[in-house]
Amino acid sequence: MILYDYVLSPSCYKVRLLASLLVAGIDLRPVDFHPGAEHHSPEFRALNPAGTIPVLKDAELVLTESGAILTYLAAVNAHEWLGHDDPEMQARVANWLAFSQRLTASAGAARLHDMLGFSGDIDALRVQATDALRELEAAIHARRRRGGIFLAADRPTIADIACFPYAALAPDGGVSLDSYPSIRLWMRAIRALPGFIEMPGIHRLHEQMPEPGPMPDVVRKESA
Amino acid sequence: MIATMQDHWYPVALASKLTRSGRDTLLLAQPIHVRAEASGAPVVTCDGRVLPVLVKFGHVWTSLGTPAGDVFDIPEAHQPGRRLVEVGSVKVRCSPLRAVENFLDIAHFPFVHTDVLGSEPHTEVERYEVEIRDDVNEVWATKVKFFQPQAARSAQGGITTEYMYRVPNPTCSVLYKTCPPRPGEWDVITIFVQPLTETTCEVWPWMALYDDDSTMTQMIHFQQLIFLQDRSILENQLPALLPLDPGQEIPTRADMLSIAYRRWLKRHGYTFGAQLVAA
Incomplete structure (x- = not known):
């Protein structure tokens, strides 16, 4: 499997992240998205006429939508990540895969505007991003009230991976995550998964400090 | 001014x-x-x-004014066999001076560029030398050493990397570092900063490297990965304007280069993106 990849693309990162979580080997083929605009080149458009990344190529199969790529990776490597236990779960996953496009079109476009100078109505994009994040926050809050944290099941599925990067990188586009405690806990749960990998702007969890022991002598004296 | x-x-x-x-x-x-x-x-x-x-x-x-001479030179960049890497610009919501100062900071490697330019527990910044060279009007740091797990795209495993830093222009810096495939030469890595406003800038990294194995795209991606790790940190630094007067922050030995840079800026009255009075 070859992933046509850009190191700063959250959509490409979705694929790299899921491949790492599933311990599935993929070969990376770097695309000079910025500043080279290689995705607009005739050679690249011959592969993907839409001129977008990521693209996953597996023998004759060419996939150009990140949701489809995540579905394929999970179907080949770890079926439980598809979230197909029952019709309701399956539909929820499909709903979140579609929802993730709203994050891409809002928070993602705001990020490209603010970071790489792409054109766009930045105020409108931030409003749309905020709407999408509020919806995500409400949904995760509802899951938490029932003891869960992941979007579609009691375990992580491709729904979480599809929504995670653009939500986590919203601050790159000037949209703060301060007011979304459930999103932040959900992101923490994803970052704690075995095999988690980073991308710029999405950091690994630092190791927890050891349990606090007895207070050092000097502090005890001062407080006495 | x-x-x-x-x-x-x-x-x-x-x-x-x-x-x-x-x-x-x-x-x-x-x-x-x-x-x-x-x-x-x-x-x-x-x-x-x-x-x-x-x-x-x-x-x-x-230039908005009348520049006295040419853009500063980087003689090493003209050596034959170097690959010239145009990394492209990235906009950052930070003072242009903070973008340069971050580039000059050695201590952040293990924490911001974890497992690439630094790693825990190898966090100590050994003593290095800093001088403001009055003859050329530049800030220099030499004899900088740091352990790096992957110093460059071309590096195989961890090495102790040597650095020299140079500030030839208030919003530009040149970094010379150990070149993994050619131990006798320095890799040249620069940051050219375009000040947009006092609290926003556009950063144009550029490199002149010896690397016969990586593709141009791989070298661009390596540097963009590094710089974007810095961006999220830069956008959260406070105060937004770089303080040129002592008082607000307590520097350590590792910050000698930063102190010299701030002192040099103040001496030249370079205040765009700076704050002069300690709050």
Whole structure:
């Protein structure tokens, strides 16, 4: 499997992240998205006429939508990540895969505007991003009230991976995550998964400090 | 005071990516337009006025004032066999001076560029030497050593990397570091910063490397990965303006270069993106 990849693309990162979580080997083929605009080149458009990344190529199969790529990776490597236990779960996953496009079109476009100078109505994009994040926050809050944290099941599925990067990188586009405690806990749960990998702007969890022991002598004296 | 800042050269575009329609941007909070003429020659205008322009290190440079000379030189960059890497610009919501200062900071490697340019527990910054070279009017740091798990795209495993830092211009810095495939030479890594406003900037990294194995795209991606790790940190630094007066922060030995840079800026009255009175 070859992933046509850009190191700063959250959509490409979705694929790299899921491949790492599933311990599935993929070969990376770097695309000079910025500043080279290689995705607009005739050679690249011959592969993907839409001129977008990521693209996953597996023998004759060419996939150009990140949701489809995540579905394929999970179907080949770890079926439980598809979230197909029952019709309701399956539909929820499909709903979140579609929802993730709203994050891409809002928070993602705001990020490209603010970071790489792409054109766009930045105020409108931030409003749309905020709407999408509020919806995500409400949904995760509802899951938490029932003891869960992941979007579609009691375990992580491709729904979480599809929504995670653009939500986590919203601050790159000037949209703060301060007011979304459930999103932040959900992101923490994803970052704690075995095999988690980073991308710029999405950091690994630092190791927890050891349990606090007895207070050092000097502090005890001062407080006495 | 403003005059000296206006008289510096600033990067405003990649020469190879400039189009006839060009782009609108800012320089020191002034709107400017950068475009290519039919011949390909770059033209920069500000409110109808044609600004001085030249092309160096792959970038278009301009000035709002009257620059005293050419853009500073990097003699090593002209050595044959080097690959010249145009990394492209990234906008950052931070003071242009903070972008340069972060580039000069050694101590952040293990925490911001974990397992690439640094790793725990190898966090100590050994003593290094800093000087303001009055003959050339530049800030230099030499004898900097740091353990790096993957110092460059071309590095195989961890090495103790040697660095030299140079600030030849208030918003530009040149870094010389151990070249993994050619131990006798230095890799040249630069950061050219275009000040948009006092709290926003556009950063144009550029490199002149010996690396016969990586593709150009791989080298661009490596440097973009590194710089974007810095970006999220830079956007959260407080205060937004770089304090040039002591009082607000307590520096450590590892910050000697930063202190020299701030002192040099203050000496030259370079206050765009700086704060002068300790809060």
